[in-house]
Amino acid sequence: MKKLMQGMMLAVATLAVCAGAAQAKQLVFCSEASPAHFDPGPTTGGNDFDASSRTIYNRLVEFKHGGTDVEPGLAESWEISDDGLTYTFHLRAGVKFQTTSYFTPTRDFNADDVIFSFERQWKEDNAYYNYLEGISWDYFQGMDMPKFLKSIEKVDDLTVKMTLNEPNAPMIANLGMDFASIMSKEYADQLAAAGTKELLASQPIGTGPFEFVDYQTDAVIRYKAFPDYWAGKVAIDDLIFAITTDPAVRVQKLKAGECDIMDYPNPADIADLQADTNLTVAEQEGLNIGYMSYNTTIAPMDNVAVRKALNMAINKKAIIDAVYQGAGQVAVNLIPPTMWSYNKDVVDDAYDPAAAKAALEAAGVKDLTIDLWAMPVSRPYNPNAARVAELIQADWAAVGVKANIVTYEWTEYRELGKAKDRPGAFQIGWTGDNGDPDNFFATLFSCSAIGVSNYSSWCDPTFEKLIQDAKKVSDQGERAKLYEQAQVVFKEQAPALTLAHSKVFMPMNKRVSGFTMDPLGIHRFDNVDVTE
Amino acid sequence: MLRYILQKLALIVPTVIGITIAAFAFIRLLPGDPILAMAGQHGITPERYEILKEQFGFNLPIWQQYFNYVGGVLHGDFGISVATKRPVMTEFLTLFPATVELATVAMILAIALGIPAGIFAAVKRGSWFDQVTMGVALTGYSMPIFWWGLLLIIFFSGYLGWTPVSGRIALNFFLKPITGFMTIDSLLYGNWPAFVSSLRYLILPSIALATIPLAVIARQTRSAMLEVLGEEYVRTARAKGLSPRRVVGLHAFRNALIPVVTTIGLQVGTLMAGAILTETIFSWPGIGKWMIDSISKRDYVVVQSGLLLIALIVMAVNLIVDVLYAVINPRIRVQ
Numbered sequence: 110m111k112k113l114m115q116g117m118m119l120a121v122a123t124l125a126v127c128a129g130a131a132q133a134k135q136l137v138f139c140s141e142a143s144p145a146h147f148d149p150g151p152t153t154g155g156n157d158f159d160a161s162s163r164t165i166y167n168r169l170v171e172f173k174h175g176g177t178d179v180e181p182g183l184a185e186s187w188e189i190s191d192d193g194l195t196y197t198f199h200l201r202a203g204v205k206f207q208t209t210s211y212f213t214p215t216r217d218f219n220a221d222d223v224i225f226s227f228e229r230q231w232k233e234d235n236a237y238y239n240y241l242e243g244i245s246w247d248y249f250q251g252m253d254m255p256k257f258l259k260s261i262e263k264v265d266d267l268t269v270k271m272t273l274n275e276p277n278a279p280m281i282a283n284l285g286m287d288f289a290s291i292m293s294k295e296y297a298d299q300l301a302a303a304g305t306k307e308l309l310a311s312q313p314i315g316t317g318p319f320e321f322v323d324y325q326t327d328a329v330i331r332y333k334a335f336p337d338y339w340a341g342k343v344a345i346d347d348l349i350f351a352i353t354t355d356p357a358v359r360v361q362k363l364k365a366g367e368c369d370i371m372d373y374p375n376p377a378d379i380a381d382l383q384a385d386t387n388l389t390v391a392e393q394e395g396l397n398i399g400y401m402s403y404n405t406t407i408a409p410m411d412n413v414a415v416r417k418a419l420n421m422a423i424n425k426k427a428i429i430d431a432v433y434q435g436a437g438q439v440a441v442n443l444i445p446p447t448m449w450s451y452n453k454d455v456v457d458d459a460y461d462p463a464a465a466k467a468a469l470e471a472a473g474v475k476d477l478t479i480d481l482w483a484m485p486v487s488r489p490y491n492p493n494a495a496r497v498a499e500l501i502q503a504d505w506a507a508v509g510v511k512a513n514i515v516t517y518e519w520t521e522y523r524e525l526g527k528a529k530d531r532p533g534a535f536q537i538g539w540t541g542d543n544g545d546p547d548n549f550f551a552t553l554f555s556c557s558a559i560g561v562s563n564y565s566s567w568c569d570p571t572f573e574k575l576i577q578d579a580k581k582v583s584d585q586g587e588r589a590k591l592y593e594q595a596q597v598v599f600k601e602q603a604p605a606l607t608l609a610h611s612k613v614f615m616p617m618n619k620r621v622s623g624f625t626m627d628p629l630g631i632h633r634f635d636n637v638d639v640t641e
Numbered sequence: 642m643l644r645y646i647l648q649k650l651a652l653i654v655p656t657v658i659g660i661t662i663a664a665f666a667f668i669r670l671l672p673g674d675p676i677l678a679m680a681g682q683h684g685i686t687p688e689r690y691e692i693l694k695e696q697f698g699f700n701l702p703i704w705q706q707y708f709n710y711v712g713g714v715l716h717g718d719f720g721i722s723v724a725t726k727r728p729v730m731t732e733f734l735t736l737f738p739a740t741v742e743l744a745t746v747a748m749i750l751a752i753a754l755g756i757p758a759g760i761f762a763a764v765k766r767g768s769w770f771d772q773v774t775m776g777v778a779l780t781g782y783s784m785p786i787f788w789w790g791l792l793l794i795i796f797f798s799g800y801l802g803w804t805p806v807s808g809r810i811a812l813n814f815f816l817k818p819i820t821g822f823m824t825i826d827s828l829l830y831g832n833w834p835a836f837v838s839s840l841r842y843l844i845l846p847s848i849a850l851a852t853i854p855l856a857v858i859a860r861q862t863r864s865a866m867l868e869v870l871g872e873e874y875v876r877t878a879r880a881k882g883l884s885p886r887r888v889v890g891l892h893a894f895r896n897a898l899i900p901v902v903t904t905i906g907l908q909v910g911t912l913m914a915g916a917i918l919t920e921t922i923f924s925w926p927g928i929g930k931w932m933i934d935s936i937s938k939r940d941y942v943v944v945q946s947g948l949l950l951i952a953l954i955v956m957a958v959n960l961i962v963d964v965l966y967a968v969i970n971p972r973i974r975v976q
Contacts, residue, residue, distance in 0.1 A: 251683025
C-alpha cells in the first residue's frame with residue numbers, strides 16, 4: 110500500500126513539474142508574515158520592507174550587502190557642503206521604472222521622482238499625504254526628517270539639492286532606509302488622474318531588482334526579475350514569498366524542499382537544522398541591543414552607586430546561556446561590536462554579588478523593592494523577557510533587593526514605560542534602523558528623547574554634548590572618537606543595564622548561493638542564485 | 642412551512658444584535674490599541690495619534706462608535722481595516738472561499754466516515770470494533786488541533802514525504818482566482834495537474850479540521866442508532882423477515898438521522914472555530930488566520946465586522962439545517 114501511494118504521489122509530482130514553467134530559476138522564501146501592503150513609506154514591519162522596499166524599490170543610497178556602510182544607489186554621487194547643510198545628489202542616468210500589466214513608463218527616473226518620494230511624506234498639501242485612510246509616515250517622522258529638512262529642489266533632471274535646517278551627519282544613512290524608497294511620480298500622477306491613488310500601495314512600481322507580479326492575500330507573493338534593472342538583471346528569474354506564520358512549519362517546509370530559505374527559526378530547532386546535510390544555516394550578530402533602563406530621576410536609582418551595584422548583582426552570562434540558548438552575547442556597550450565606533454576598551458560592570466551588596470550598604474540602601482518590567486512578547490533582542498526577569502529577581506534577592514515583576518500588553522507596556530515618572534527597572538531593546546551609532550545613542554538616551562524613547566529619563570550633560578557634537582561633524586573618524594567617549598560616560602553613569610546582543614539565523618537549502626545575512630535584519634535576494 | 646421559516650428568521654434578529662454588541666465589546670475589552678500596534682519601534686507622535694484616532698472614529702464616545710458601526714453594517718459598509726487600509730468586505734470575500742473549501746472537504750470527510758462508523762459500532766455494540774471506534778473518537782475529540790496538525794505535518798510530510806507541508810497548491814501553479822475555490826478554479830482552467838495538486842494540499846488540513854466533528858458525528862450516530870434499534874418497529878421489521886441490511890439501513894437509520902442532522906448543523910460552528918487554528922498551522926489563507934492576525938493587531942474594524950460576518954454565515958447554515966430537519970421530520974413543522 111505504501112509503495113502504491115508513493116508511486117501515485119511520484120506520478121502526480123512528475124506531472125506537476127511538467128506543467129510548471131520551463132526551467133526558470135526560482136527561489137522560494139518562507140516568510141514570517143503577510144505585508145500590510147506594498148508602500149514602504151507608511152509601513153513599519155521588517156516583513157513589509159522585505160516585500161516592498163528591498164525587492165521592488167531602490168533608494169538614493171543603498172546599504173552594502175551584509176553591512177551598514179552606504180554605497181551609491183539611484184544617486185551616483187553626492188557632495189555635502191562644508192557647513193553640513195546642503196546635500197547635492199547627482200542622479201544615475203538611464204534608470205528605468207518597471208513595466209507591468211498595469212503601468213508602462215514613458216520616461217526614465219529623474220529628479221521629480223526623488224522630490225515626490227519625500228514630499229508625499231512631508232508636505233500635507235501633497236496629493237498622497239493622506240492617500241490611504243489612516244496612514245502615518247512613522248519612519249519619516251521617527252527619523253526626525255521634518256525637523257531637519259528645509260527644502261528639496263530640482264537643479265536639473267539629474268541633480269537634486271537637499272537643504273537642512275541644521276547639520277545632521279546620519280542623514281545619508283537615513284536615505285538608505287526603507288521609508289526613503291523612490292517611487293515613480295509619473296505612475297503616481299497617472300493613478301491620481303484616474304482617481305485610484307490607493308493602488309500605489311497594492312500595485313507597486315519601482316526601479317528595483319524585482320517587479321511585482323501578484324499577491325494572493327495571506328498566502329503567496331510573486332515577483333519576477335526586472336529585465337532592465339539598472340545594475341543588471343539578477344540571477345534568479347522568479348522570486349516567491351510563501352507566507353508561513355508558524356516557525357515549526359517553516360522548518361518542515363524547508364526540509365521538505367517546499368521553500369529554499371526561511372527566516373526566524375525557533376532557537377530550539379537550530380541544532381537540528383545545522384545537522385541536516387541538505388541545509389546550511391547562516392548566522393550573524395544582530396544589530397540590536399536588549400537592555401534594562403533604570404529611572405534615574407527616582408531615589409534610590411538617582412544614585413549612580415546604586416545603579417552600578419544593581420548591575421554588578423546580575424549574572425548576565427548565566428541569563429544569556431539560559432534564555433538566548435546560544436543565540437546571543439553579553440552586551441558591554443549600548444551598540445553591538447559590529448558597529449563602527451564600538452569602544453572595545455570599555456570594561457563592563459563585573460558580576461560580583463559581594464561587592465554589589467557592600468556598595469548598596471555603603472549607599473545606605475536597605476530593604477529596597479524595585480518594579481522589574483518584563484515585555485509580554487518575544488523580541489529579536491530578547492526572546493523571553495519574563496524568564497530574564499525571573500533570573501534577575503533571583504540575582505537581586507541574593508543581595509537583599511526585592512523585585513516585583515510587572516508586565517502589560519505590549520503597546521500598553523511601551524506607553525506606560527515612556528512616562529517620565531515610571532518607577533523601577535524597565536526591560537526593552539532596540540534594533541538598528543540605519544547602522545549609524547546616532548540611531549542608538551540619540552534615539553535612546555538623548556535629553557530630548559525623555560518621555561519618548563529615553564526610558565531612563567536620563568539627561569547627562571557630558572553625554573549629551575558628545576552625541577550632539579557627533580551629529581554635526583561629517584568626518585566618520587571624528588564622529589567615532591566622540592561616540593567612543595560617549596560609551597565610557599554611559600558605562601560610568603549606568604543609566605541602564607546593557608544585557609545582550611542577539612544572533613540571527615537564516616537556514617537555507619544548499620542549492621542557494623550568494624545570500625548574505627544583513628545586520629539590519631532585511632532580507633535581500635538580488636545577489637542570490639540557485640543551482641538546479 | 643413558510644411560517645416555520647419566518648419564525649426561525651425572527652429568532653435570528655435578536656441574536657444578530659447580541660453578536661454585534663459582543664463582537665464590538667470583545668476586541669475593545671482586550672488591552673492594546675490598534676494605532677499604536679501599527680506603529681514601529683519609533684512609535685507615533687501624539688499629534689498624529691490624535692489625528693488617526695479621529696480618522697477612524699476611535700475618539701468618539703463608545704456608544705457612538707457602536708452606532709456608527711451598526712449603521713455602517715446596515716448600509717453594507719463593514720469599514721476599512723486599520724492595518725491594511727483595505728475594505729473589510731473585500732478582504733473577507735478574498736479569503737472566505739479558502740475557508741469554505743477547507744470546511745466543506747472536512748465536513749464531507751467527517752460525515753462520510755463518522756456516520757458509517759457510528760452505525761457499525763451501534764450494530765456491533767460491545768464488539769472490539771465498537772470499543773476501538775469509540776476510543777478513537779474520544780481521543781479525536783480531546784485532541785488539541787494545534788498539536789495534532791503539527792504532528793500530522795511532521796509524520797506525513799516530514800517523515801513519510803507523502804503530503805505537502807502547507808499552502809493551498811504547489812507554487813508552480815499560478816492560477817488567477819475565478820471563484821476563489823482552488824479545486825474548482827483549476828478545473829475551470831482545465832488544468833488537471835493543478836486540480837490534483839490542490840487536492841493534495843487539502844489532505845492534511847482537512848483531516849486536522851475534520852477530527853473533532855468526525856468524533857462527534859460518530860458518537861452521536863452510534864447513540865441515536867442504539868436508541869432506534871431498541872424500538873418496537875425495528876423488532877417488527879426484523880420479525881417480518883427483512884434482511885438485516887434493510888432493517889438497519891431503511892427502518893433504523895432514517896429515524897436515527899434526525900438528531901444526527903442537528904449535530905451536523907451544529908458542527909458548522911465548531912468547524913469555524915477549528916478553522917482558526919487549522920489555518921494558522923497550515924498557512925491556509927482563510928478567514929480563520931485573518932481573524933487571529935487581526936486580533937493580535939487589535940484591528941477593531943476587522944474583528945468586529947469579521948466576527949459578525951462569520952456569525953451570520955453560521956446562522957444561515959443553521960437555518961438551512963433547521964429547514965432540512967423539518968423536511969425530514971414533518972412533526973417539527975406542526976410544533
